[in-house]
Amino acid sequence: MSLYDTSIPVYLQMMRNLSAILDKAAADATAKGVDIQTLLDAKLAPDMHPLSRQIQMVSDGAKGGAARLAGIEPPSMADTEVTLPELKERLAKTIAFVESIKPEQVNGREDATIELSFPGRTMTFTGTSFLTSFSLPNFMFHVVTAYAILRAQGAPIGKMDFLAGAQMA
Numbered sequence: 001m002s003l004y005d006t007s008i009p010v011y012l013q014m015m016r017n018l019s020a021i022l023d024k025a026a027a028d029a030t031a032k033g034v035d036i037q038t039l040l041d042a043k044l045a046p047d048m049h050p051l052s053r054q055i056q057m058v059s060d061g062a063k064g065g066a067a068r069l070a071g072i073e074p075p076s077m078a079d080t081e082v083t084l085p086e087l088k089e090r091l092a093k094t095i096a097f098v099e100s101i102k103p104e105q106v107n108g109r110e111d112a113t114i115e116l117s118f119p120g121r122t123m124t125f126t127g128t129s130f131l132t133s134f135s136l137p138n139f140m141f142h143v144v145t146a147y148a149i150l151r152a153q154g155a156p157i158g159k160m161d162f163l164a165g166a167q168m169a
Contacts, residue, residue: 004106007069007131011062011098014143017164018058019091021147025155026084032154036084042149053079054146055087059094061139066098068114068135069127070105 026036040052049057056079067074075097081087109127116123116134125134147162 002103002107003069003110003127003131004101004103007106007136008066008098008101008103010136011066011139012095013165014140015058015062015091015095015098017162018055018143018146019088019095020164021150021155021157021161022055022084022088024157024161025150025153028154028156039150039153039155040082040084040087042153044145044149044152048145051146051149052082052087054142054149056081056090057142058139058146059090061135061142063094063097065131065135065139066101066106068116069109069131070101071109071112072105 025039029036029039041050043050056077059077060074063074063077075093077090077093081090106127112127114125114127114130116125123134144162147157150157
């Protein structure tokens with residue numbers, strides 16, 4: 001499997017699934033007379049980010065991961081989305097960006113150096129180690145957390161919603 005095959009399709013599938021899960025949860029909330037903002041503000045624990053921020057972080061993880069693997073700068077997004085339509089639009093923009101990444105931009109960069117700078121710390125990876133030990137785990141953490149928040153709020157979603165579009169052999 002190539003670096004592209006283990007990254008770009010995964011980001012895309014999970015963002016599309018999350019978008020569909022959000023639609024399903026919103027429809028259920030509307031049918032039950034629950035304010036959608038209640039879902040967007042929900043957290044799993046007091047010290048965790050709410051659903052709205054989890055969605056932004058899913059976007060950040062996908063666009064940042066795809067861009068770094070391709071050796072380009074990720075598009076900037078201001079994290080100002082506060083409504084479900086705004087968050088869904090952000091996912092759509094991120095999906096469009098990730099779809100623009102071509103295999104030839106990623107494949108062959110398995111040993112490329114990728115550096116992430118944080119206050120007081122720089123992390124250095126190869127393309128492969130960035131994908132497998134940082135980018136995908138971080139991205140999936142936020143997708144799973146968004147899913148778990150919605151389940152905890154009573155959304156009628158399940159494992160197959162999370163796995164929708166999985167390629168079965």
